Amino acid sequence: MxxxxxxxxxxxxxxxxxxxxxxxxxxxxxIFQNDCEEVGTESALNLNFDDPNKLQTSSLSDCNLNECHNVTDTDVIIDRKCPGDEKCSYRFFRCCQSFQSAQHTCRCIRGNLTSIHNQCTNHHIKQFVNQQCVNVGLVWIGVWKPNQCNGYQNVDGSCLNYTNWACGHPQRHGRKCTALNVKNGRWYTLNCCRRLPFVCAV
CATH class of the missing domain: 1.20.5 (Single alpha-helices involved in coiled-coils or other helix-helix interfaces)
Structure with missing residues (x-):
């Protein structure tokens, strides 16, 4: 031959x-994150979130938003059921962070990783991110499973009354965090240490 x-x-x-x-x-x-600015803040923040409440009570004295340059704001009202208010504005951070660091960044701007309470909001956030950055596939949203004993919950404390899980999700074992696939609108459970862009509700 x-x-x-x-x-x-x-x-x-x-x-x-x-x-x-x-x-x-x-x-x-x-989906590959081709347009993603890596930002490593875990070592500087010394984040430890074994206690789910620490996502809301960790110190904000070390906020450094200058590390995240690619930020897109919107004042479009896309959900009138945002926790504690009648409206939300959203910020899309293109820089990649772990779930915990992303939530910390959202708290630094007096918000949270976005909770999603209906199909309409899920669709509009998907469209919003696609309009800002065509090369992003997955973004963190504010749903996680903090440990083996807890179920999935919103980091902002609101009721988890809507989900849009992909086939085979959510994963049930251990700590998992949730990403929105902005191409198909489905939710995927991932390792919380994975670095992704993210959306804050403010």
Whole structure:
């Protein structure tokens, strides 16, 4: 068998495998974060959130929003059921942070990672992020499972009265955090240490 024929066989074998992998990645919500500014704040903040309440009570004396340059504001009212108020504005942070750091950043601007209470809000947040940044696939939203004993809950303390889980989600074991796939609107549970862009409700 010639070297050329072996190379041709390898080529025809690898191409279908690559195509299958690409389709699987899109279906599972693992869309590449191509336009993502990495910001590592965990070491500086020394964050430890074994207690779920610490997401709301950690000190804000170390806020440094200058680390996050890619911020998009909107004053569009897209949900009249925001906790504690009749309206919300939203900020989309393109810089990538862990779930805990993202929530800390939201609190620094007197908000929280956004809670979503109906399909309309889910759709509008998806559209909002897509309009700002076409290369973002997943963003943190304010739903998490803090430990093995707790169920999923909103970080802002509001009732978790709406979900839009993807097939196979949510995961039930251990601490998990929730990301919105802005391509299909589905929710995916991920490791909370993963760095993603995020949306704050203010």
């Amino acid at each position: 010639s070297v050329v024929s072996v190379a041709e066989q390898m080529f025809y074998f690898l191409i279908p495998m690559l195509l299958v992998g690409s389709v699987f990645g899109q279906d599972s919500g693992e």
